[in-house]
Amino acid sequence: MDNTIFSKFTPKEKKFFPLLKEIVEVIKSAADLMLEFVEKGSPENAAEYYKKIKEQEHKGDEISNKVFDELNTTFITPFDREDIHLLANTLDDITDDINSAAKRIFLYKPQEIPQGSRELVLLIKKDAELIEKAVEELDVLKKSRKRVSQYCSELHIIENKADDVYDNFLIQLFEKQHNGVELIKQKEIMSELEKATDDAEYVGKIIKTIIVKYA
Amino acid sequence: MDNTIFSKFTPKEKKFFPLLKEIVEVIKSAADLMLEFVEKGSPENAAEYYKKIKEQEHKGDEISNKVFDELNTTFITPFDREDIHLLANTLDDITDDINSAAKRIFLYKPQEIPQGSRELVLLIKKDAELIEKAVEELDVLKKSRKRVSQYCSELHIIENKADDVYDNFLIQLFEKQHNGVELIKQKEIMSELEKATDDAEYVGKIIKTIIVKYA
Amino acid sequence: MDNTIFSKFTPKEKKFFPLLKEIVEVIKSAADLMLEFVEKGSPENAAEYYKKIKEQEHKGDEISNKVFDELNTTFITPFDREDIHLLANTLDDITDDINSAAKRIFLYKPQEIPQGSRELVLLIKKDAELIEKAVEELDVLKKSRKRVSQYCSELHIIENKADDVYDNFLIQLFEKQHNGVELIKQKEIMSELEKATDDAEYVGKIIKTIIVKYA
Structure with a gap:
């Protein structure tokens, strides 16, 4: 990054989008690892998979903290600060x-x-x-509003599908399964995966709210 | 609707209230059907009741989507767009x-x-x-603030009552019930009904927040 | 409180902070009582402990209502009304x-x-x-922003610790425990305690959002 006088006039706000994309990258890595885990997981390798996924979780925390710090030092933001947060x-x-x-999976040793976890x-x-x-x-929300809304609606549809997978699993x-503990x-493992799709749907709602706010 | 030049000056904002009322109508229809279901439900008619309730759920989704579309094309809204959303x-x-x-109820076949579900x-x-x-x-929030706050507080009281019903049921x-699966x-069926009263209480909190915001 | 003409010019906004502190006092009292309950609780005294904790819950409700009423009658607030709410x-x-x-604990008679409940x-x-x-x-958020953010981050760390306690308990x-009902x-008792740490973490997020908003 050049630090000439001109860079001061570069719109600062652009820096939030790369950070948000980084968080999405972390979700993708965690999901890829989780897919491997549910496909190839065994009592022998469970600790290792969990460790790798935990690393992603830490990374996600770090980037979120960076977003928070940036929000506190940036005067102009593309959307309201609280929405980015x-x-x-x-x-x-x-x-x-x-x-x-x-x-x-690692701790309960089912x-x-x-x-159904793979699904x-x-x-x-x-x-x-x-x-x-x-x-x-x-x-470029002004231009892409329609398309982005569509993605958000699909997040809602996926959540409904996840509900069905979860219910059929149950x-x-x-x-x-007649062993109550097992x-x-x-159920506890699957409910966390189902919750991930709830939170993804909630991301869709937040983005829709941003769209609505800046319509 | 007449499309004369004058209708352009009609306050556009009024259109959100009918849509919100429509969503409330859907809740009422779904609750009426559910009451019938828990009173007269049997393995024979469960599919039918579920189908009718699902229709209401679809209808609710459609109206919500309409609200979203309206929010995106309306310049002036009675409250902040994000609150209506x-x-x-x-x-x-x-x-x-x-x-x-x-x-x-339909899928688990208890x-x-x-x-306690009737309650x-x-x-x-x-x-x-x-x-x-x-x-x-x-x-007419400016005039009705006190009364509307009272309704919201009653939603909170009902949620407490629902907690009690749920706990006594448990x-x-x-x-x-010594059969763990049953x-x-x-428990899973009842927890969803209890969640409906949680969400109703949350509606009360949202409306109270709107009151507070425009006080 | 003196009611001279001068008190009218005293910044009214200051009254929210004492109310928020009162709510925190209630949390502390409830947590103290709960600690005693899990340390010394027995079928004989469970009703009594529950009664005392319920009193705190009522007190909390009352102060929250007072905050709401104040928000509706106060023109200037230190933060946006909806954030205080x-x-x-x-x-x-x-x-x-x-x-x-x-x-x-009182109702289920485990x-x-x-x-792990003590932890x-x-x-x-x-x-x-x-x-x-x-x-x-x-x-004094402008001055204390860094320190307050730190407290909020610690709330996040505690929530992670609570997750671990809960998972190890399970x-x-x-x-x-081979008795499914027991x-x-x-599990239901512990999940409510764990939820308290979730809500505390959420308090941290809300405060961080306030920080971000007024950065």
Whole structure:
């Protein structure tokens, strides 16, 4: 970055978009690791997968903190400061949810990785892709409003699909799993993955609110 | 609607109130259907009740989307756009909760419809009536502030009552139901109905925030 | 309070800080009572402890209502009205969570008070101390921004610790408790205590948002 007098006039606000994109990258990495975990996870490698996912969670925290620091030192922001803050935090919540699910597999040591978890992680990956597209167009929101709204609506649809996956998983579980403790373990793991899609939907609502505010 | 030159000067903002009232109508219809479901539901008619309630859920989604579209094309709004957006979304969440409870009865096939579910649905119906009254006076908030605050406080009281119903239901369940799977099924159904009263209370908080903001 | 002409020019806004501090006092009292409850609770004294904690919950509600009334009659507020409203409400949620946990011990009559509950209540007490410090400096936010942000970050760290306590509690429970009903009772009690630390973290986020907004 050049520090000439001219750079002072460069719109400072542009720096938030790269940070938001970085948080989305973290979600994507965490989701990729989680997919591997639910596909290839075993009692032997669970600690390792959890460790890798936890690293992403830390990274997400760091970037969120950077957003907060930037917000406190930047005079002009592209949207209201509080909206950027809420958006960054909620994006980060998705990584937290993935991390919690991984932690629970590692700690609870269920007899098997919940059936249906792969389906949920695939939906989370779709969420991440849609969020990525939406965030990429945030800086030209005036032009891309319609498209971005569409991505947000798709986040809502995915959340409904995740609800169905979760409910069908529970039906199977209720039928087959007669060990109450194992049943609760599996349910607790899956509910965190389902929560990730709730938070992704909430990201969609926040972005829609931003659209509405600056319409 | 006449499209004469004069209609252009009609305050556009008034169109949000009818849409909000429509969402409240959907909540009321969903709650009425749910009351019938918990009173007369059986394995034979569960699919049918769920289908009817799901229709209301779709309708609610559609009206919410309309609110969003209107917010994006309307210059002057009675309150800040983001407040209308949040209010419409949270109202719609109540219908979603009712729909989730219905879906779970249909899918989980519990041995019986949870005792206490009728009581919770009656509280949801009361919520809907209070919300209806509050929404009806939103457009004259300056005059009706006191009364609307009172409705919101009653939503808080109802939520406390719903907590009590839910807790008493659980005590009974813990005592009588020794089948772990059946216990969890019943708990999951009831928790969605209880969540509807949480969301109704949240509607009250949002309206109170609007009151505070425009005090 | 003197009612001379001069008092009219005293900045009215200062009255919110004492009310917020009062709500924090209520959280502290509820947490102290809860600590005693989990340390010395028995089937004989559970009703009494619950009653005392419920009194704090009522007190919290009353002060929140006072904040709302003040917000509606005060022209100038130190922050945006809606931020004070949200902060007061969320502070009050912490007391509500403690009250719910106490109610569940009283109503569910678990075989024993959950192991790990003491640890969680100690974390809630730490939360309350940090919140107290943060709220005390809210009126000089321009100067204390860095320190207050630090308190908020610590609320986030405590929430992570509470997650760990909760997860470790569950692991123990899964291993030792083979009575499904007792397991669910204990889990439900602990989840409310854990929720108190979630809400404390949310208080931190709200304060950080206020910082960001007035940066």
